[in-house]
Amino acid sequence: MDPETVNKNNFSVSIETAGGAVLSPIIRSVLVDSEEGNILVVELDNEIMYNDDVVKISYTPGDLGTLDAVASEAFTDAVLTDFIKVNLFDDPTSNVDNSFETSEVSNWPYLWWGAPWDAYSMSFSFDQAHSGSKSMYLEFEPNGGMIIGNTDADGNNVTFPTEKGFKYEMGAWIYVVDLGTPVTSNLRMFWRPSTDWGVADNPNFNATTPIGEWFYTSVTVSFAADGNESFMLRGQNVNSETLKFYMDDLTLYKLTNRP
CATH class of the missing domain: 2.60.120.260 (Galactose-binding domain-like)
Incomplete structure (x- = not known):
């Protein structure tokens, strides 16, 4: 992804807890991963995710695109399954x-x-x-x-x-x-x-x-x-x-x- 095209305001995150609550955390930053350029790293502001949460992310089209100028398409409520875990x-x-x-x-x-x-x-x-x-x-x-x-x-x-x-x-x-x-x-x-x-x-x-x-x-x-x-x-x-x-x-x- 082209780092210059990333805008955190085009993304939104929701967290559904095991108890049935739905949280709408503030996104602190969205950055291109330093090692894998096709991955975006989303950092939340003062919010901890737990393994029993269901985390969903949506993207409203803006300028986001690849280095060869291929624009990213919209997506809604994509479920994140890869939580950071320590073996x-x-x-x-x-x-x-x-x-x-x-x-x-x-x-x-x-x-x-x-x-x-x-x-x-x-x-x-x-x-x-x-x-x-x-x-x-x-x-x-x-x-x-x-x-x-x-x-x-x-x-x-x-x-x-x-x-x-x-x-x-x-x-x-x-x-x-x-x-x-x-x-x-x-x-x-x-x-x-x-x-x-x-x-x-x-x-x-x-x-x-x-x-x-x-x-x-x-x-x-x-x-x-x-x-x-x-x-x-x-x-x-x-x-x-x-x-x-x-x-x-x-x-x-x-x-x-x-x-």
Whole structure:
């Protein structure tokens, strides 16, 4: 976008809260992103957005256009979905190797649940990576599954801190190589010692799952207590063919709700 054509007065923002209120915040500034020139950064005046808000933005045509003089069209109540969130695993103090750059197979050991949770293979590959140079490569055998934990070189659980009373977004990036027959299979992200065994599939694999491209999957979770938890990844393949996929960039975002 051409920075000279940006005028904050051509934009308006509304915030719909979970409680049903509609707020009309004042826009402090609208600027072209310094790194990605096709993105506009909108700053609000003394207003905080929360993860349970629905934020909408509208544009009334003015002079806004690209550097090659292509004018921008009007839009009304476009819902903003990309809130700024901080991945707790990206913190330099985090012990979780969420992009698997330094992980070895021994760091993600089988947890000895018995059949069918031992019918899998796991390795680390340079063939596909969502970020960095490595990802985890998984194959679930026909009617098989997997259960693995996360430990350090001494066999101790690799942990991450959690807080009771908050919601978190837990997710990963997935690249499916071979889905097998279109029968729903799944991966679930559990944790120990105080997991929620009812946590949703993350993801489920079905006939509409993308193949040959990275996609993001996540669920909202809550933790039963303040403390330190450690991953348990449990996969299930109910197909008669092998399920093959890569996984990369584990995420954990602490979500904030409007008081």
